[in-house]
Amino acid sequence: MYKLFADYHTHTVWSHGKGSVQDNVNAAMAAGLETLGISDHAPGHLFYGVRDMQGYMDAIHTQQQICAGKLRLLAGIELNLTGMHGQYDLPAQYRDQFDFVIMGFHKGARPADFTSFFEYYIARSISGSSKRLKVKATDAYIAALMKKEITILSHPGYAINIDKVEVAKACLEAGTLFEINTSHTGLEAAEIVDIAKTGVKFLVSSDAHVPDRIAQVDVALQKAIAAGLSEKEIINIRRKD
Ligand SMILES: [Zn+2]
Ligand SMILES: [Zn+2]
Structure with missing residues (x-):
C-alpha cells in the first residue's frame, strides 16, 4: 500500500559496502526509486571510514552525469x-559539497578527546545502561543536532542508550529527520508512537551495505505503520494508487 521512492542511506565499497556507486545506482533503478543517496562512513571511523574523500566524491559525480534524467543521485x-559535546567528523573541506548529511553513533569511531574515549568505551562497557550515561549521551546528540548541519539522524538508540523523545525534540528544532532503520533496529513501535507526538518527521532507510538490499525497508515500514505513521510523517513514501 506504500511505495518507497527515495532511499538516502546506502553504503558502497568506498567504506565497507560491497557494491560500487554504479552498482547501487543500478539496483536503485531496478527497484524503481526516484532518488538514491550514497552515504558512506565518514573518515573518523577507525576501521571503515572513507579513506579517499576526493575519489569518493568523484565517483558519485561521475554517476550523476550517467544517470541524469533517470535517477536523482545524491x-x-x-x-x-x-564526543560528549556533540562533536562529529564532518570533513571540513567537503562540507559544502554534500547534498545531505547523516549522523549517528558507531562503535569504532575515533573519539574526539580523552573524556569522550572514557565515556564511550570504558564507562559504557562497565555500565552501558546507567542513567547518568544515558543523560550524557542524550546531551551529546542534542548538542550535535543544534549545530543544524545534520539532515538525517541515523538509527537513534542503536549501540547507545539515549532518550529518544528528547532527541526527537531536538531533531524537530533543527529540522533533522528521525530515521527508522531496517538494518539497525533498537527502535520499537511503541517508542515511535511517543516520538511521533513531538511532531518530528521520519524517513525509512535500508542502510544497505549490499546493492540487493537497496530499497528494502519492510522492517522499518512495518514498525512505522504499526505505530500509526503514514506518508504524512514519513517523507520518502507515498501511497500506491
Ligand atoms: Zn550507521
Ligand atoms: Zn549506515
Missing part, C-alpha cells in the same frame, strides 16, 4: 558522533 556522508 552525495551524502554518514558522520560519527565522536
Whole structure:
C-alpha cells in the first residue's frame, strides 16, 4: 500500500559496502526509486571510514552525469558522533559539497578527546545502561543536532542508550529527520508512537551495505505503520494508487 521512492542511506565499497556507486545506482533503478543517496562512513571511523574523500566524491559525480534524467543521485556522508559535546567528523573541506548529511553513533569511531574515549568505551562497557550515561549521551546528540548541519539522524538508540523523545525534540528544532532503520533496529513501535507526538518527521532507510538490499525497508515500514505513521510523517513514501 506504500511505495518507497527515495532511499538516502546506502553504503558502497568506498567504506565497507560491497557494491560500487554504479552498482547501487543500478539496483536503485531496478527497484524503481526516484532518488538514491550514497552515504558512506565518514573518515573518523577507525576501521571503515572513507579513506579517499576526493575519489569518493568523484565517483558519485561521475554517476550523476550517467544517470541524469533517470535517477536523482545524491552525495551524502554518514558522520560519527565522536564526543560528549556533540562533536562529529564532518570533513571540513567537503562540507559544502554534500547534498545531505547523516549522523549517528558507531562503535569504532575515533573519539574526539580523552573524556569522550572514557565515556564511550570504558564507562559504557562497565555500565552501558546507567542513567547518568544515558543523560550524557542524550546531551551529546542534542548538542550535535543544534549545530543544524545534520539532515538525517541515523538509527537513534542503536549501540547507545539515549532518550529518544528528547532527541526527537531536538531533531524537530533543527529540522533533522528521525530515521527508522531496517538494518539497525533498537527502535520499537511503541517508542515511535511517543516520538511521533513531538511532531518530528521520519524517513525509512535500508542502510544497505549490499546493492540487493537497496530499497528494502519492510522492517522499518512495518514498525512505522504499526505505530500509526503514514506518508504524512514519513517523507520518502507515498501511497500506491
Ligand atoms: Zn550507521
Ligand atoms: Zn549506515
